Amino acid sequence: MAQDNYIGRRKTSTARLYIKNGSGSILVNSKPIEDYFNTKARLNIAKLPLTVTELDGKYDIKITVRGGGVTGQAGAVSLALARALDDLNEDVHNKLKEHGLLTRDDRMVERKKYGQPKARKRFQFSKR
DSSP states (O other), X not given: OOOSOEEEEETTEEEEEEEEESSOOEEETTEEHHHHSOSHHHHXXXXXXXXXXXXXXXXXXXXXXXXXXXXXXXHHHHHHHHHHHHHHOGGGHHHHHHTTOSSOOOOOOOOOOTTSSSSSOOOOOOOO
């Protein structure tokens, strides 16, 4: 049941992914993935589903990412890619599952409360 686009989210980032059989080119916001995620750590996070399933170089992937920072965007790309690969190949589901790639990381930034400088930090208490 292949669909046309897959969505992944992390923090406040959203990634929309389009995938088809091809030579292995990956574009993120019209740039090669190596240029968009310029640190090795973020690139590895984004490409982790392809590495785990050993399908690197078999699909042409186009990704549109919006919102958040670069690390959150890498996580969103990873989830969208894992969902796409799971939908296209039934036999890679267990590999993705055991690496925790099909689960959305629902941690968000805690909001700032009134009467405080930050979410959890308090102003200094003075007894006198």
